[in-house]
Amino acid sequence: MGIKNRIASVDIFRGMTIVLMVLVNTPGTWANVYAPFLHAKWHGYTPTDLVFPFFLFIVGTSIVFSYNNKTTNSATYKKITVRSLKLIGLGLCLGAFTITFPFVKDWANIRFPGVLQRIGVVFFFASILFINFRWKTLLGIAIFLLVGYWLLMGYVPVEGVESTYDRAPNNLANWLDVKVFGTHNYKPDYDPEGLLSTIPSIASSLLGIFTGLILISKQRQKATILFGIGGVLLIIGHVWDLVFPINKALWTSSFVLVTAGWANIVLALIYFMTDVRKIQFGSLFKYVGANAIAVYFLSSFISKLMGQIKVGKTSLHGWLFQNIYVHDFMSVELSSLLYALTVVTFYVIVAYFLYKKKIFIKV
Template sequence: MTKERLISLDVFRGFTIMLMTIVNNPGSWSHIYPPLEHAEWNGCTPTDLVFPFFVFIMGTAIPFSMPNKQFDFTVFNKIVVRSLRIFCLGLFLNYFDKIAFLGLEGIPLLMVRLIITGIVGVALLGNFNQKIKTYLVFGVLAILFFLAYGPMESYQDVRIPGVLQRIGIVYFFTSLLFLKTTLKTQIGIASSLLLFYWFLMACIPVPGFGEANLEKGTNLAAWLDNLVLNGHLWSSSKTWDPEGILSTIPAIATGILGMVIGQVLNFQSTKIEITKKLSVIGISLLVLGLIWSLVFPINKSLWTSSYVLYTAGLAILILTLLYYLIEIANYKKWTRIFLIWGVNPMIVFFLSGILPGAWGMIEIQNPEVVAEKINIRDYFYDFCITPVFTNPLNASLAFALLYVVFWTFILWFFYKKKLFFKV
């Protein structure tokens, strides 16, 4: 049994997914407004809020999906399988551009990749009974890891970590904690994880580099990533990963804080009282995060403890505002566009990772260079979007917004047809 959906939480999720879609799909990566870029290292832009917000929202939803706190083998199996399905979806995204078949190129190879994507999508998102889901997810996971660590060279540098992979891991631990511990214990565990991570990063010497530090590539988290996942890390860094092993510890704390807020929302109190509690918690975490950042800087790539508190505080305050407007003041007419995004996040996550690569494989004649071809994505941007704008920043943003419009029509259709893709 699940509780009735909280519209304000779905709207918050929809807003977050929409922002993710905008920042991940500019027309040109060379022309992006600063708020739509990640901080270079320390610091936090609006773009750096997307990932922790989604992890926080996932944690907040757990008390609504498991209100009875029943725990047995069946429930445990469902948690394991759902966590692995999310993990496998993210892992497959890292494989898409590496899939090869009989030396095919262009459209024929694209068809092969899309067929395999369809098979994997059905296996991981399909509505099967629990026994079949279990077999399928372990089968897909075994195949993906065999390819990564097997004899085929084309897959031996595939990235293992990723956004969905981290979300799957965080979901697993936060769900178990919710079912097996009290609210007080959960708060204690979250606090301990943040302090433990700070101690590891700020006090433990880094083998091969010397004293503890928080610099790119030489910190303890980077050392562990390179030791355990050498050759399977983020292509832009090679030696460390922003969704690496050690930094997943504080990410679990982000999920726990969301889970705590989900329980506060279910308190037997008036909605006004709940709003007051949420406001106090949100402001407190925000201030604590800013204070801690003086010695442990806010940093998304390291997912520092100050970053956890700061982003959780902002998430709580935004959710509180939405909760007041929607659940108390009953202002709901404006929410539909965010709602249709918020109830179908996984299909956007998955296909948004596939479509850019697919479009890049479809090439047509370049109108300006006779002997050259151009993919349809770049053609649309260069010859349909860019000529309309004198400022390249506006052109790049316009492309991202049009991509959001494209997805809005798709999600509206799914919403009308009551098609909800869940793991």
């Protein structure tokens, strides 16, 4: 068995991240959600804001296991490129699909950026960088990306107006998204997976690569090292927050460091329990992690279908929520959470079935 098969914590971490993605993306109603399951309104972060950067982080870690011994030949470049294009294509299809004929939204309403698109772009650049440079160079590149993004966002004026980190027209990232994508953004004035903010998101994956290199190294006390790195990143990120606010929508450099810090700490704890102490833990997450992209895409697609299928004056999603989960004896927030937990349970069962049948859908 290869080393990637022996490090159970990585599969568990990946699966846990996807489970959390599904959980926070499919509440019974967005009008009633417990605060930890919502994104921060702008600056700052909640547990939900950790989910996507955790996935990009583990993408980087997985790159180490997949390409550590790969040569820089045309076949490797082709494999990386094809996989990236598949991810981007799936994201675009998800954004363009509608249930009514001709099953594609009007051109002006199609969102171009997206979660899968960002994963594809980040995977491409992180993989190419990994197979071409040693860790010290990669560290320099990560620092350059984070500091460079800070300087761009903080010191480049927007149409003659001093730049800001607020949600405003003179925010460079927001302004660029509107200029490049126009009506194809998630929101009229910005996109959380926008163009400029993709630069620091590559650094999120590079930080995951460093963790992967530690995991495959002969270093002792790996869990302690990862925990220490996580603590240092958290401190630096929160100090940087004083001048470059932690912000998921902008994917600020402080946000990259803080989320990578938490990712290292969480992975260190899982690694210590599963790979050091050999405690049987998290098998359900491992099942999901084995088909991570497939589970995420399926959950997003079915959620979209259920939101578009009409049942009376509401959608199938709304009808199920109102008629099964909403009761006088519990809060609507709890009902909304129970709906999301039911959805998560369904996809865990699907992932379990695929795993037991040895069906692994690779993108």
